Amino acid sequence: MAALPFPLPTNPIYSLYTPRKPHYSPTHFASFSQIASNVQISYKSYLNHISSLCKQGHLLEALDLVTDLELEDITIGPDVYGELLQGCVYERALSLGQQIHGRILKNGESIAKNEYIETKLVIFYSKCDESEIANRLFGKLQVQNEFSWAAIMGLKSRMGFNQEALMGFREMHEYGLLLDNFVIPIAFKASGALRWIGFGKSVHAYVVKMGLGGCIYVATSLLDMYGKCGLCEEAKKVFDKILEKNIVAWNSMIVNFTQNGLNAEAVETFYEMRVEGVAPTQVTLSSFLSASANLSVIDEGKQGHALAVLSGLELTNILGSSLINFYSKVGLVEDAELVFSEMLEKDTVTWNLLVSGYVHNGLVDRALDLCHVMQSENLRFDSVTLASIMAAAADSRNLKLGKEGHSFCVRNNLESDVAVASSIIDMYAKCEKLECARRVFDATAKRDLIMWNTLLAAYAEQGHSGETLKLFYQMQLEGLPPNVISWNSVILGLLNKGKVDQAKDTFMEMQSLGICPNLITWTTLICGLAQNGLGDEAFLTFQSMEEAGIKPNSLSISSLLSACSTMASLPHGRAIHCYITRHELSVSTPVLCSLVNMYAKCGSINQAKRVFDMILKKELPVYNAMISGYALHGQAVEALSLFRRLKEECIKPDEITFTSILSACGHAGLVREGLELFIDMVSNHKIVAQAEHYGCLVSILSRSHNLDEALRIILGMPFEPDAFIFGSLLAACREHPDFELKERLFERLLKLEPDNSGNYVALSNAYAATGMWDEASKVRGLMKERSLSKIPGHSLIQIGNKTHVFFAGDKSHSRTKEIYMMLALLRVEMQFTRCISVIS
């Protein structure tokens, strides 16, 4: 047990289980002789009547009776005024209480100086949160008893002056008063609010010594204190020892589990409570809904909603907000809207919840519309609203909105809020304004872990691994230990820069420092390995992740599928497809796209089509994946027919669709169709042509031996030709016998991207395509010399109905040569226009 912060009392043990009533009689201080004996009966009946009126909240009627007594010149004892004041305490009726206070003063010292009345007045003003009056009266008290002390300490704690409350607790003890089961809950509440676990534990020790633990008020406040300090096991121990658990005890336990992130335990406790047959309250259900939202368990949360309705609970702000929070966290936006519309009174929290719910579900426009409604209803934005707006701006890369929001924050002094500042930093980072993000970060006085992590993520995302590491060390120098998210960003930064080995070292380092990698760490690693061409390692990492007992989500699955594509390994891809089916993982649109993409890139266009056909509600990304698959396989006719179907179904194609369909036309040499599509994109769909679209156009023209036209297009483009354009040209003249042209293009490419191994592979493939194996080999040697990471490219060659995958990796040309020779032996006609290189 921890040391006591105060000496133990020497007095006999205080009686514990007494109900709340003073241990002295209120009338004890009043001289009953003052009351005429002939009116005593009627006085007593008056008193009883007044008392019952007060208890029912009929304060005005009670006061009328007192007036009657006064008119009959009957001396009124302190008991009557006490009852009245107690009634005012229940009703929090400040002005009425003040009137009674006035009457008491008018009736002279005998009543005003009565200890019972004086104490009641302190209690009354304290409960009405009238700090100044309460404190003044308390200071002037003749006797400061346990009751007035408890009232004042409760007031201080409610006002947020918890430290003062605890000081009063100690002072009270020094004053020689007993710490009873009325003050101790206040002490627990204050130490819980301050997270002063040491103080709390020593009060706990006192409770044990004094045998106060059986009092339900003491026990629930003790359990709450442990919960607030994050010690859920201790809280659970206290909870289990409560023999007769009331609703507050159950609620406290559920609330504390939820607030400490132990959502499953919260749900379990809720069910235990149901088994015990205890009726839930709003507190129970709002916490249960929070836990369900955090666990994304839809059925449980819906049951909670149903139970709230069945229990006849009123849809107050708190219950309603919890419901909105639950529905929007699990993606049921319409249900959230329904609850919102059913709520009679709404406050800023309610509105904010729906706004953030929209943002959370990607409905940025609706979020902003709701903000406008908020404005028109004259509701003030607070920092929470702004944080959601900034998240919306970041999501939609809407720099204009972000800047407006930022200036609103500056005008309204909201940017000093850490969460708002973090969201502003994130917004600038997502809009690729890293310097602005940095400026906001530097200008912020108070920085928390999330803010550091936001900037870390921003640098990592852009592959500025150096800056990421610098910041990572700086935060540690400033005494802030990084968490998993910080480490994840460092790993991501390194992977995005291609520094795979360093990323792997960092992964080991974090574990040796006792930081446990989470799903995102694993996924980042799997994804990064796949993107850096290390598909095998990505798979091994996936196995380690499974061994670590971490279940993949749709992103890890997509990453693995992209690893399969990189390796062009159909068996691996099939294995993942089986894994999805076996584990009944949710097949979201991104996963379906990755599946289509994987099968296409692994050469099985038919299987890709089968997956595509199985999708009932086809969205644009799925079409895009399938079209790009056809493009990859040189099946331009199928790609074009799918493009028409897309239009028939009134789905608007985007720039990605056009990139794929244009590249399909390029591979098939469909010049007229390609040019028409380009014009359709620019004039009908108002899509600004990007470099890759020009690249496709160039590629289409080059492939049809229209190199002059291609060069004309390049000159007329609204921007400088980039590596992609030169790459397209180089790829386009794969079969072109002009070696010099290839080399010149390659030179230009190297100037733009000296470290891109893809260009070397492209040149090597171009040599290989025209049978110049030795030159191809030289380029490979050059790559090795410059120790460029080997990204194994691979080629898909369509022969008859089958597509074959040829690797252009290390042993590329020898293997390609082998296959070419095999094909020649089989007398299969080579279709070079259908020979596509897929180089990431």
Place this chain on the structure above:
DNA sequence: ATAGGGTTAG
């Protein structure tokens, strides 16, 4: 004695 909201990592 118990009660609802915002910001970061793929």
